[in-house]
Amino acid sequence: MDVRSQISMIFHLDKCIGCHTCSVACKNIWTDRKxxxxxxxxxxxxxxxxxxxxxxxxQEIYKGGWVKDGxxxxxxxxxxxxxxxxxxxxxxxxxIDDYYEPFTYKYLNLIEAPAADDQPTARPVSLITGKxxxxxxxxxxxxxxxxxxxxxxxxxxxxxxxxxxxxxMFQLERMAFYYLPRICNHCLNPACVxxxxxxxxxxxxEDGVVLINQDxxxxxxxxxxxxxYKKTYYNWNSGKSEKCILCYPRLExxxxxxxxxxxxxxxxYLGNILYDADRIHEIASVPEDQLVDxxxxxxxxxxDPKVIEAAKKNGVPDSTIRSAQRSPAYKFIKxxxxxxxxxxxxxxxxxxxxxxxxxxxxxxxxxxxNTEQQAKIGEVAKVWDDKWLYxxxxxxxxxxIEDARMPMEYMASLFSAGNTEQIKDRLKKLMAVRIHRxxxxxxxxxxxxAKGALKEAGLxxxxxxxxxxxxxxxxxxxxxxxxxxxREQAIEMLEFTGDKKGSTGFGFKEGTAKRGL
Amino acid sequence: MSSLDSFLFIIFPYLAVxxxxxxxxxxxxxxxxxxxxxxxxxxxxxxxxxxxxxFHWGLIVIFLLHLTVFLFPQLTLGWSSSPIRLIATExxxxxxxxxxxxxxxxxxxxxxxxxxxxxxxxxxxxxIEVLLLAQIILGCWIAVGYRWGYSWFAADLSPYLWSxxxxxxxxxxxxxxxxxxxxHIAGAFLVILMIPFTRLVHFLVAPFHYIWRPYQQVIxxxxxxxxxxxxxxxxxxxxxxx
Numbered sequence: 204m205d206v207r208s209q210i211s212m213i214f215h216l217d218k219c220i221g222c223h224t225c226s227v228a229c230k231n232i233w234t235d236r237k238x239x240x241x242x243x244x245x246x247x248x249x250x251x252x253x254x255x256x257x258x259x260x261x262q263e264i265y266k267g268g269w270v271k272d273g274x275x276x277x278x279x280x281x282x283x284x285x286x287x288x289x290x291x292x293x294x295x296x297x298x299i300d301d302y303y304e305p306f307t308y309k310y311l312n313l314i315e316a317p318a319a320d321d322q323p324t325a326r327p328v329s330l331i332t333g334k335x336x337x338x339x340x341x342x343x344x345x346x347x348x349x350x351x352x353x354x355x356x357x358x359x360x361x362x363x364x365x366x367x368x369x370x371x372m373f374q375l376e377r378m379a380f381y382y383l384p385r386i387c388n389h390c391l392n393p394a395c396v397x398x399x400x401x402x403x404x405x406x407x408x409e410d411g412v413v414l415i416n417q418d419x420x421x422x423x424x425x426x427x428x429x430x431x432y433k434k435t436y437y438n439w440n441s442g443k444s445e446k447c448i449l450c451y452p453r454l455e456x457x458x459x460x461x462x463x464x465x466x467x468x469x470x471x472y473l474g475n476i477l478y479d480a481d482r483i484h485e486i487a488s489v490p491e492d493q494l495v496d497x498x499x500x501x502x503x504x505x506x507d508p509k510v511i512e513a514a515k516k517n518g519v520p521d522s523t524i525r526s527a528q529r530s531p532a533y534k535f536i537k538x539x540x541x542x543x544x545x546x547x548x549x550x551x552x553x554x555x556x557x558x559x560x561x562x563x564x565x566x567x568x569x570x571x572x573n574t575e576q577q578a579k580i581g582e583v584a585k586v587w588d589d590k591w592l593y594x595x596x597x598x599x600x601x602x603x604i605e606d607a608r609m610p611m612e613y614m615a616s617l618f619s620a621g622n623t624e625q626i627k628d629r630l631k632k633l634m635a636v637r638i639h640r641x642x643x644x645x646x647x648x649x650x651x652x653a654k655g656a657l658k659e660a661g662l663x664x665x666x667x668x669x670x671x672x673x674x675x676x677x678x679x680x681x682x683x684x685x686x687x688x689x690r691e692q693a694i695e696m697l698e699f700t701g702d703k704k705g706s707t708g709f710g711f712k713e714g715t716a717k718r719g720l
Numbered sequence: 721m722s723s724l725d726s727f728l729f730i731i732f733p734y735l736a737v738x739x740x741x742x743x744x745x746x747x748x749x750x751x752x753x754x755x756x757x758x759x760x761x762x763x764x765x766x767x768x769x770x771x772x773x774x775f776h777w778g779l780i781v782i783f784l785l786h787l788t789v790f791l792f793p794q795l796t797l798g799w800s801s802s803p804i805r806l807i808a809t810e811x812x813x814x815x816x817x818x819x820x821x822x823x824x825x826x827x828x829x830x831x832x833x834x835x836x837x838x839x840x841x842x843x844x845x846x847x848i849e850v851l852l853l854a855q856i857i858l859g860c861w862i863a864v865g866y867r868w869g870y871s872w873f874a875a876d877l878s879p880y881l882w883s884x885x886x887x888x889x890x891x892x893x894x895x896x897x898x899x900x901x902x903x904h905i906a907g908a909f910l911v912i913l914m915i916p917f918t919r920l921v922h923f924l925v926a927p928f929h930y931i932w933r934p935y936q937q938v939i940x941x942x943x944x945x946x947x948x949x950x951x952x953x954x955x956x957x958x959x960x961x962x
Binding site for chain 2: 427
């Protein structure tokens with residue numbers, strides 16, 4: 204058993220309001236530079252929608268991630284053979300237009316344009332060429348555009364749905380959407396690392412953050428193809444690939460990453476998880492329907508004395524084990540079984556998990572007759588022609604999961620490689636917590652019914668209260684349990700502290716006896 | 721031998737190779753960050769395909785052929801003693817030469833015409849492209865105008881190159897060559913000289929080590945085996961990734 208610690212993230216989608224504060228926080232700190240203008244290390248997508256870059260989930264276009272190859276796995280569009288043979292021209296590399304051409308406006312024109320008959324305008328200019336452009340796409344271009352033919356209906360996740368199901372989803376009255384914030388998944392089996400011919404991309408052993416060594420990167424561009432989430436970006440100005448660094452300078456000083464810190468809906472949680480690195484390849488290679496369960500099996504119980512012993516033997520500091528025990532990520536993923544990884548079928552074993560959204564799913568629209576209602580309200584009242592009723596009652600326990608507005612197949616295509624049972628299981632738990640809280644706070648649901656709901660979902664009252672606390676009331680330190688970086692030890696690998704010892708403020712970094720080269 | 725000839729074929733080769741060797745190391749140390757070819761595929765993918773693929777594969781085959789003839793002249797002479805094999809090799813070489821030419825022309829047109837690619841182009845990129853273009857045109861010209869180069873390169877030029885390697889330069893054979901061939905030889909050394917100062921450095925860092933590297937890479941900032949070991953003494957040894 205090779206026990207390692209991995210920083211893991213939870214995004215609670217029910218709480219995401221799609222405000223893009225995370226994206227802006229990230230952009231202002233990291234990607235507000237030439238060549239990086241188009242990059243959104245953190246972005247928020249509207250689902251159903253095509254996302255960023257367009258249709259990134261369609262691996263028939265982008266060839267990202269791993270695919271099964273006999274007993275093992277291989278990279279779909281990169282790897283040693285494909286990567287080196289295609290090194291001169293990567294046939295699956297997205298180009299800037301798949302994201303959008305970055306632009307700004309000539310604001311100064313508004314002030315400095317000479318007096319004329321027409322109004323001065325601020326023309327959009329490309330941030331690449333500096334020439335005026337017609338803006339065809341921009342950041343969050345498909346924001347809130349569920350139902351539109353160009354975006355929502357081109358969502359690759361709709362492939363598994365029948366035509367009728369798709370039509371039902373996009374009827375104006377039934378239309379629903381939710382937000383999907385995305386950052387780098389800091390995978391356990393990262394495809395970007397495996398695809399890098401230079402060996403510039405690596406996973407940090409101590410906390411599992413995946414980084415690109417900018418000095419080693421030589422612009423072979425394979426990582427952009429290999430990452431199925433399209434979370435490595437090519438900087439056309441520096442000729443280097445860049446990606447989310449999980450704000451490691453902040454993590455090392457005990458602060459939450461900027462996107463998480465700034466999150467208005469407080470949807471984000473971060474904590475570390477202990478896992479068995481020996482089993483990564485084995486678990487990344489299991490059949491598709493087992494991927495989620497097996498990945499959860501990979502995560503070790505931080506309270507298990509055997510795990511603690513193995514972790515200590517492997518150099519995991521006590522502080523890291525302690526924070527793994529307090530980790531909100533562990534609770535969401537393992538203890539409560541509420542979270543699922545995004546597109547587990549890419550086999551990268553992502554460390555970012557999502558609590559699937561209950562609300563657009565559970566609210567159902569049922570057919571109804573309005574005649575009875577109309578008879579009651581008299582002739583002067585407005586007559587409703589609609590034959591549907593928007594229903595969010597909890598009357599029928601879990602009943603509405605079956606006729607959900609967001610089809611289960613659609614949710615399963617995103618979060619469980621097509622397994623609808625896993626989605627239902629998570630949603631039932633979320634629903635049960637709601638019923639439980641309704642019983643405790645409002646009281647119009649009987650105790651028997653609330654207990655029954657919890658039991659059916661596989662929870663108990665204590666767990667439900669804990670879920671409620673961490674979802675609704677959690678304070679900063681509950682949401683972000685950041686293991687100490689132990690720079691005092693890490694520094695010894697980078698610098699020889701003996702040089703500094705005893706000579707604070709005055710010492711020699713170079714040996715003083717040697718002369719010449 | 722004129723003084724220009726002795727400069728071009730005796731002094732210049734040493735100068736070029738010397739500058740190439742020292743310059744490559746110096747540039748790696750000075751501006752290692754820029755030690756690559758700035759790919760513009762992300763800005764313009766489609767036209768680039770028709771340039772970069774024929775250019776690179778053409779150039780690689782042509783380069784390897786030049787290299788083998790230089791390294792194994794006797795073997796080459798033996799191989800090309802049969803007319804059929806000689807003709808076949810010449811045809812193959814010329815095809816790849818043309819492929820490199822077509823590719824480079826396509827790349828050059830793309831570089832000067834595409835608005836986005838222009839933004840990531842500097843003067844040195846254009847200079848080296850023109851130089852390579854001239855070099856490839858000369859090479860194709862020689863292949864057509866002075867046939868069976870595969871054979872006479874081994875007989876006449878390999879000994880000249882070896883004489884340079886052995887520090888007893890003898891350029892008599894080269895001086896007697898037609899001007900086109902002389903230009904091609906001098907051009908070749910000029911290209912070698914230019915490598916450290918252009919985007920050509922990317923071939924010096926071609927990622928062959930990827931072939932035998934394990935796919936996943938994990939880097940530790942502390943030594944996980946010794947960090948908890950109380951017996952690990954404080955040592956005078958420098959940390960390994962310092």
